[in-house]
Amino acid sequence: MPPRQPAPRKSKARTTAATDAADAGGRQYASTDDPRIMLDRQVGNLYEPIPPYPPRTEREGEFYTLGDGEMFLNLGPHHPATHGVLRLVLKLSGEQVVDVDPVLGYLHRGVEKICENSDYYHVLDQVDPLEYLSSLFQEWAAVLSFEKLVDVQVPRRAEYIRVLSGELLRIASHTLYMGFLALDLGGLAPILYSFIERDEIVEMLAALTGARMLFNYYRIGGVNGDLNHEFMSRLGDWMSRAAGQTEANATLLNENEIFVRRTRGVGVLDRATALQFGVTGGNLRASGVPFDVRRAHPYSIYPELEFNVPTRDEGDSLARYLIRVDEIRESIKIIDQCLNNMPDGPVMAKLPRLIRPRPGRSWGAVEGPRGMMGVYSISDGSDQPFRFRIHDPSFVNLQTVPALLPGNLLADTMAIVASLDPVLGGIDK
Amino acid sequence: MDLTLKTRLEARLGDYLRGPVYQRRDETEIRIEPDSVPDVLRILRDARDLRFEILADLAGVDTGDVMQVVYHLWSPMTTDWLRIIADGIPRDDPRAPSATFLWTGAEWLEREAYDMFGIVFEGNRDLRRIFMPPDYTSFPLRKDFLLPDDAARSTGAGVRQVELGVRPTGANGDAADDIRRAPAS
Known part of the structure; x- marks a missing residue:
């Protein structure tokens, strides 16, 4: 059987209702204002796996040509297991994945362009909704880059508060990851416990920053407000049982035979491939590379803190999960040290209302829950960044999916994609 | 600021450098011609005293006059981030060599730079738009x-x-x- 060519391209210009009816899968409807025709015309084109235009690259043409016994399956864009609005076009042979073409851009908002047209303070508002599960880290990367441009010294108390709130959010993000990974594999209970943990942390941070998800808390030269009583009392309550609760949550999955069997040895990312793809964060450390920006290129007060960088050699989905659990334990240690060593003093450096940094370039990178978050900004001396480049770790991590999926079963697709922990808000920018 | 990195870079990349090695805070910056990107990146990654093994970022930049491709690399041998600016790409026909032969992960980053700036990376097997719709014709991050x-x-x-x-x-x-x-x- 010759390889099937892509379906004939549909012209965008539609003139008559008859063409519409013919386009709607060849089905004949009685009336031209039949709502089903409208539905087919709108939905049929949007969610067809084969794009309605000639292939733009060789790779695209090769992917959208079916071999013997192969079929396409659209996973997403509105699939609950894709962690946002991601479309994976899977090429299947039976139940095995042969190839995959991720289609991005459903959440693209052009944040970089908007940031280049906002002044330096407004940029921090714009970057918040990118990584909506860990927005403090995206702010942190931007703030770090701007502080290098402006040459401002951040007060030590502000640095401690940044690390404290950042590590809290890292725990919230990792806890949610544990729950969602189990949910994508069909286990409902862990996500409920995850949300209990996460809710306590975001409520705590709401007492500190005023918002539950989009904090807008870090400022160029410090943080927005000092620690307050409600935050400290909530934090004290939570810290007294955080370690135990983490162990309980982890036990729920670590000792679950179905979970372990479905993740062990699935989606193995070896050390060389991980480095080639530029993967960072827990996904890289699960492949045996001890790269953690907090240690590899220290910023803030991390050189003064004691914590380990856990690594594992297996590189499979289970290793990526276990790394996150270890990191939660390390984060609890860091929070403990922050609370013990918290210095007194101001939380903001003195800066003018409108910042005009000297012309120059700077790169700031922090270790977010998903990997290295970087910001490259260029100043031309005006009050807006001339170029504001956001490097998102999930974008690079998601790129390994076409390398990890082939050869696996369709059901394992979810275990692999979820174990990479992508957040589409950040990927699509 | 790692001063020994400067001497190492000058020794290894002497002929490729356009302008002096610039260092500020924890960043070291070099400028090269776009044509020498493959050679320079290969030396930086494989030379035993450099070992820049992690491609931290790849970004396009439109300065208004010319286009640039900016690479950020990390190495365990130094405390600095290394920034490589491939400068002087003409705006009316922006072309640059691809880095995918060294880092597979550059593929999507280059697709993004193409999508936003129209920079054509020669050697990238899958250079199509990644965020904007396929029938889109302009390049949004251009000045x-x-x-x-x-x-x-x-x-x-x-x-x-x-x-x-x-x-x-x-x-x-x-x-x-x-x-x-x-x-x-």
């Missing part, structure tokens, strides 16, 4: 691409000199006109 509304602009004197030019034909304004003119179907 001659104006936002249609003023709401995103700051209250300060923020409108930059390069953005005051005439809106180019075929840019987003024309597409919006087309949509307005199109009959409701």
